[in-house]
Amino acid sequence: MITIKEIAKIAGVSATTVSRVINGRGKVGDKCRKKVQKLIDDLGYRPNINARALAGQKADFLGIVTPNFSSPFYGNLASGISDAAIDAKHRVMMSNSNKTNTVFDAVESLRDFGCDNIVLHNKDLSDDEIIKLAEENQGLVLINRFISEIANRCVWLDNCSAGRAAAEFLYKNGHRKIAIINSDRNISDPFDRLFGIKQYFSAKGIEIINDNIKYAVPSLQGGIDSARALAEEGADFTAVIAYNDTMAVGAMNEFQNLGFKVPEQISVMGFDDILIASTSRPFLTTMRYPIYDMGQYAAKLSIQLTKTEASSINQSHQFMSTLVERQSVKKMIESS
Amino acid sequence: MITIKEIAKIAGVSATTVSRVINGRGKVGDKCRKKVQKLIDDLGYRPNINARALAGQKADFLGIVTPNFSSPFYGNLASGISDAAIDAKHRVMMSNSNKTNTVFDAVESLRDFGCDNIVLHNKDLSDDEIIKLAEENQGLVLINRFISEIANRCVWLDNCSAGRAAAEFLYKNGHRKIAIINSDRNISDPFDRLFGIKQYFSAKGIEIINDNIKYAVPSLQGGIDSARALAEEGADFTAVIAYNDTMAVGAMNEFQNLGFKVPEQISVMGFDDILIASTSRPFLTTMRYPIYDMGQYAAKLSIQLTKTEASSINQSHQFMSTLVERQSVKKMIESS
DNA sequence: TTGTAAGCGTTATCAA
DNA sequence: TTGATAACGCTTACAA
Numbered sequence: 001m002i003t004i005k006e007i008a009k010i011a012g013v014s015a016t017t018v019s020r021v022i023n024g025r026g027k028v029g030d031k032c033r034k035k036v037q038k039l040i041d042d043l044g045y046r047p048n049i050n051a052r053a054l055a056g057q058k059a060d061f062l063g064i065v066t067p068n069f070s071s072p073f074y075g076n077l078a079s080g081i082s083d084a085a086i087d088a089k090h091r092v093m094m095s096n097s098n099k100t101n102t103v104f105d106a107v108e109s110l111r112d113f114g115c116d117n118i119v120l121h122n123k124d125l126s127d128d129e130i131i132k133l134a135e136e137n138q139g140l141v142l143i144n145r146f147i148s149e150i151a152n153r154c155v156w157l158d159n160c161s162a163g164r165a166a167a168e169f170l171y172k173n174g175h176r177k178i179a180i181i182n183s184d185r186n187i188s189d190p191f192d193r194l195f196g197i198k199q200y201f202s203a204k205g206i207e208i209i210n211d212n213i214k215y216a217v218p219s220l221q222g223g224i225d226s227a228r229a230l231a232e233e234g235a236d237f238t239a240v241i242a243y244n245d246t247m248a249v250g251a252m253n254e255f256q257n258l259g260f261k262v263p264e265q266i267s268v269m270g271f272d273d274i275l276i277a278s279t280s281r282p283f284l285t286t287m288r289y290p291i292y293d294m295g296q297y298a299a300k301l302s303i304q305l306t307k308t309e310a311s312s313i314n315q316s317h318q319f320m321s322t323l324v325e326r327q328s329v330k331k332m333i334e335s336s
Numbered sequence: 337m338i339t340i341k342e343i344a345k346i347a348g349v350s351a352t353t354v355s356r357v358i359n360g361r362g363k364v365g366d367k368c369r370k371k372v373q374k375l376i377d378d379l380g381y382r383p384n385i386n387a388r389a390l391a392g393q394k395a396d397f398l399g400i401v402t403p404n405f406s407s408p409f410y411g412n413l414a415s416g417i418s419d420a421a422i423d424a425k426h427r428v429m430m431s432n433s434n435k436t437n438t439v440f441d442a443v444e445s446l447r448d449f450g451c452d453n454i455v456l457h458n459k460d461l462s463d464d465e466i467i468k469l470a471e472e473n474q475g476l477v478l479i480n481r482f483i484s485e486i487a488n489r490c491v492w493l494d495n496c497s498a499g500r501a502a503a504e505f506l507y508k509n510g511h512r513k514i515a516i517i518n519s520d521r522n523i524s525d526p527f528d529r530l531f532g533i534k535q536y537f538s539a540k541g542i543e544i545i546n547d548n549i550k551y552a553v554p555s556l557q558g559g560i561d562s563a564r565a566l567a568e569e570g571a572d573f574t575a576v577i578a579y580n581d582t583m584a585v586g587a588m589n590e591f592q593n594l595g596f597k598v599p600e601q602i603s604v605m606g607f608d609d610i611l612i613a614s615t616s617r618p619f620l621t622t623m624r625y626p627i628y629d630m631g632q633y634a635a636k637l638s639i640q641l642t643k644t645e646a647s648s649i650n651q652s653h654q655f656m657s658t659l660v661e662r663q664s665v666k667k668m669i670e671s672s
Numbered sequence: 673t674t675g676t677a678a679g680c681g682t683t684a685t686c687a688a
Numbered sequence: 689t690t691g692a693t694a695a696c697g698c699t700t701a702c703a704a
Contacts, residue, residue: 001681003680003682016690016692050395053449076406083432093427094414355699
């Protein structure tokens, strides 16, 4: 491994001068610079990151902390973060916070080698715990969750208005009797979406009856089970809003297996717009969750936070969900 | 940030002793060890990874180099690698080799901070280039590709026998007229699978006619286009084998849109077993690609390679595809 | 069993 | 415009 010292020796200059050439800092004579630069190129010198980090200069690492990488949702998130980080010449570390690895461990382990920039996705910790983490880490950005105390560090989706938008779309297509298949996880997302949906219909004088709201694990099976429950109870509805595409597709398939036509008899909407929404039959109408873009944004924000005074960033970082209309919702009236 | 020196000072011992306690190396008196350990715990000491890597020349990092992380396939791969690496107390870096970032850059950038373990997924470089990379990096493992010169560093799937297995399944269910929707990428996987398929049918005295073999981009659209081409040409077949699940589902949907019943009139098989295979209608019968397991295996192998003499590992690392039977293939005769 | 001292590759400080 | 020198936190001969 070729080092600064070796270059310096061959060039007949000091290591300091070589360092200056490499980093473009300080004054270096033109002849000298050219000679050293040529050596650097010819010998294929690469700086040792560990030494650099140790010597005090920041290391330009960005760490991703998420529950896992298998699901397409987190994969897209990681992709967005990673692309933006690499654009900004940062190296990307991933630190899963799964059962063996707590979030605190994951974050600390990132800190251990001077990883100042962290994008965290977590729904388990309490607000206070997250705030504590944020205070300890200037470059920490929270994604997919909003905590008002650290609003300028949160990149999140307005779930409530996403719920309203879904409700509006159904209403404008003539749907008045709605069922909901929601996630049973005790986090704010399902509540917020449900709130938005209810809010919209309420304003139209329509109440969604509680028997038409099912809670289940946000998985294919959860969608299947909920659909069957609705069908068996003979619930009265023309459209279902599911918590995510996975549940929606599970439900859609189950309804069809039970003999219902989708969307002719039952319309279905999802959330997220992952790949399965474009491969199901019928194709799923859904509220797109711009997770890749949000990942990119979060990475940039984190890097910005470590370069600037955190307090100087006061804008909010709220993303909006957009409707992706496909085939799974029936037009009962011409939408206005 | 609390350092070894500070602990040493407070404990009234030398930094060396503290280091010994931390690493469990060398002899340390019992009293001394307890005292130091308590301090370490109480003060929440965490070793500086950069310093450790610098001083010790080893860092216990594992790097993943893949084209991207968005697709569920790579996501699962990354997940497998990451889980195994974390189990082995390694830190995981991801280094995408996308357009801006060549593979060489990605690998070198991993080396820059002493990342000895690398799992590489690449189909673009030539064999020679990969071999060069492998020679330069003792801990490099190649996944999803076989190069005989570095056979003990390759973790790969036997695509040829996977093709045979798919063919056998169709044959045993009575299918004699086959169409193939293949990837048009100039890599070995599509060729090997096609070879396996042809080999099996050939042994049964059946030739697959060239007009029934379509090549397209391995995407949803590629599957759609290929299906339409087959249909428009009035090709004569009862079953289609697609290069992957994405193409298979695209084709399956297009066939149905064109009025064909799947599997009653046309049977479809895929490869990979990604999520969409369980959400399509009908559910897709496919050859499972155990990519998560292969990722885990590759990570372990890489770590083993840096601990042992590489040459001492002589076994091959070949995985087999397994059939996942769902609904998209019609039983024309009772399979034996 | 414990400690001293050198060194890993780099950058920062200060002097020349 | 350059160069010594110290320092970053840790490991590891070697010495005691």
